[in-house]
Amino acid sequence: MEESADENVELLLALLQNNAELEWLEFKSSLGDPERIARYISGLANTAALLNRHSAYVVWGVEDETRRIIGTDFSPRTTKVKGQELELWLARATPGAVFAFIEFEFEGAHMVILRVHAAADRPVECLSKAYIRVGSSLVELKTDKDREGRLWDILRNKSFEEGTAMEAVAEERVQKLLDLGAYFARSRQAHPASLEDLLAIATTLGLLRPRDDGRWDITNLGALLFARELSSFPTVSGKSIRVVQYEGDTRAQVVRRQDGAKGYAVGFMGLLSWLKAVLPAREVYVNGERTEQLVYTDLLLREVLANAMVHQDLTVRGSGPRVEIFNDRIEVSNPGRSLVAVDRLINHPPLARNSALANLMLQMRLCENHGTGWDRIAMETEDAGLPSPTVQSDDDSMRVTILGPRKLTTMQREDQKWIVYAHACLQYANHKHLTNGSLRDRFGISTRNSSQVSRLIAYAVEDGLIELFDESVGTKSRSYVPYWARLVR
Template identity: 30%
Template sequence: MENKLSNEELENIINQHDESEILDYKENFEDSKAIGEYISALGNSALMLHFPVAYLIWGIHDKTKEIVGTKFNPNRKASNKNQMPLKTYLEQFLDPHINLYWEEHNIKNKRVVALIIDISRVDHPISFLGKRFIRVGTSKKALSEFPEKERLIWDAFESTKFELKIAKENVSFDNLSNLLNLKVYKRVNNISAGDSELVKSMENDHLIIRRKINFDITNLGAYTLAKNMDNFPALKKRTIRITKYAGKQKLDKAIYDRQGKMGIVVSFDNLLTNIMNHIPYSESYSAGHREDIPMFPKIAIRELVANALVHQDFTKTGMYPSVEIFSNKVVISNPGVPLIDPQRFLDVQPISRNNELANLMEKFNLVESRGTGIDKVVNSLEQNQLPALEIRVPDSRSTVITIRSKKSFKDMTITERNSSIYWNACLRYVGDEQISNKTIRDSFKLTTRDSSMVSKAISNAIDAQLIKVYDPNVGKKFSKYIPFWGRDALNN
């Protein structure tokens, strides 16, 4: 069978990722029972984090990630006592059945074995020999010791079901157009033929389910295309809410407070316009005429709101996405915690817990599968001399992102400078560049007189373990820097 991963793809995984909840490196590890337990732990962690696969890779030093090669043979017997083939032994005692893809690669003239653990069709936690395991950091633990993680795994199954649950049953075709904005859907999908093409497209997008002569509308269909959310009471409280306060904190009077009344896809443009109408503006006089300049760039607001909608966790009841507008900041939050480390938002391919919603929003050009949204946010904040975005996960139930009003680099706190330098380094790194004292000055519109201040700020960011020196052999005057997770000159 042809390998699912090319040598280059596997090498990229090794280079870009340390051991984690869904990735483990071994050299010549051969304990058959422990391998089964690792499959359970890695697979359950992937389920909890909404990853479709996990990896167990032999031939790699777990600390340095040096490719050392391996003698491990997946085609061997389970043990001297158990003459059953290892693959058969694992498949027999894993519950439920999962797809295990064993691959052999030659990387830098070293033999590497990769096990791809595909959990995309699993419907309950994975056990081996009757016991369930989970990764805690990079350690293998009994799942029973971590009931919160087990609950998150079960929640993951519910989350994938939410989009396809029924919001309204037994709807006639004529009534579909009364409940859903089919005009917008047809325009975006360029549907001009008869009703059969429309129905087929909506079925393919999981918006409706055919029931003999009538249809059921799914949660996905209602949440995205509803003309009036009052027709879908169970979803009504899940639409995004916009609140504007008179001052800098929630104790100040709320002068505007509205929750969405329509599906998020068909109302997105109006939603964005509404937000931009309520954020503070400043006056600019250039070329002899007055211009009103929004305090926050529209592209940043757009990308952050779209991300909050598509990445929300529908298993968190009593919560909804929100945009809170203050005189000095905008706070955008959504139910659910990120599926990837917030510090890696810019370089790691985004993962959505709501695949059907993500696919539909991409079709409507509201999100991008390439993951460039956060790049645009970071770049637009820099261009407008705003502090870097702040990403917080205050509890196990929500993600909160704050963007703040204009502040010069000189006036930023140490934490704000650290964050701004880190995200600037990330943005340059994904473009195959490094930052330096000069590039920081250029990005934040500083002069050579500010060099010592920038040097101190870079030193602080290094101490905070957000960036590191790219080439230790270069003198400090000519030093360049990369994010803490990047590959330096010695490892390229």
């Protein structure tokens, strides 16, 4: 959402009230060198973080000494750098930076404001060098060890959720930007009777911060969950959930693409409904009547989506959860590696990357209790007769693949062994052991084919995925536990 002309003028007048040039504010009558602008972006992003400010600014069209409005010929929209648009070149020169140019007319003069958001998780660099403002000077960060150390301390200890998505927002505009009513509807609480009470509760929840001037700062947490339009907030606009449906079993042809425009809490149920409308169903008989049933259950979809939202690495710029739909499977990915080894996701103590986000999602009944989400996913796939989800994790991302219905005889042996292992983990989480009988029930295999199940168990034992619980019992009484169970017994 672009800011209105009145808001641009209001911002300019507020910046002009600062009589002295500050480390987070620079006035320029002219500045057109792209590389120098890029250095300013780096320096101002790092300075804003050091000073615990949401943003820092460069203003073109103001005489430095007198603060007189003189206008500028500089136009970022028309400036090119070696044939590239200026903003694209600057984005590549300062990876990780969040910035925006604002062009407008004021009293007949052309004005430009560059707003630079504070560095989030690491210092912003320009062409592989980090800068910072010292007084009115722009210097390399490494030359000031004191500032460099303090900046790193701040960045390491500050969560993305606490960061500011938008500052100095009038209280009536807060409601236009955020659908705070969604919190009370989803958590089944009465909506506050007054705006004052609403803002007070939102502050307690970490969605807003009051300011001394009577305005409000909206946090990244507030924007990410309750934005009416994520595009209104540059710090979280890249975190929207993208859904892509493909023709067939490959990515060769896209059937449809849908990008979530709203905050997670506001748009979650709509996303779920959209997915259920495009996902396949199968015919089943209930009490003798034929009916359609989703291949992927409501609870399964809800848990996989919520996990991707809650456990993503929010500091990865411009990347959010992604849902890919194929004829034979669903793949749900998110930025950031899994904090837990992928073979320990079931029955593992909770590790939260974004605890404030997880807590609010839990309060709004959008996800399970901490640490139980993967147990629920495993149970849902078993109950639906689906193969156990597979998980891939690297340094940059995590991908969960949920396969559609498969016959045991058509599965690869690796997939078969993974299902055996996942079943053992789920049984252990429920204080039970894997047995030939429990695995037959899992695969829907009759008693007369128990030897087939015995072979699958043997394969998993050979690979070290499961182990015999008690070697002293007879063959028919044998039960098995995950390989790691001996470490926790």
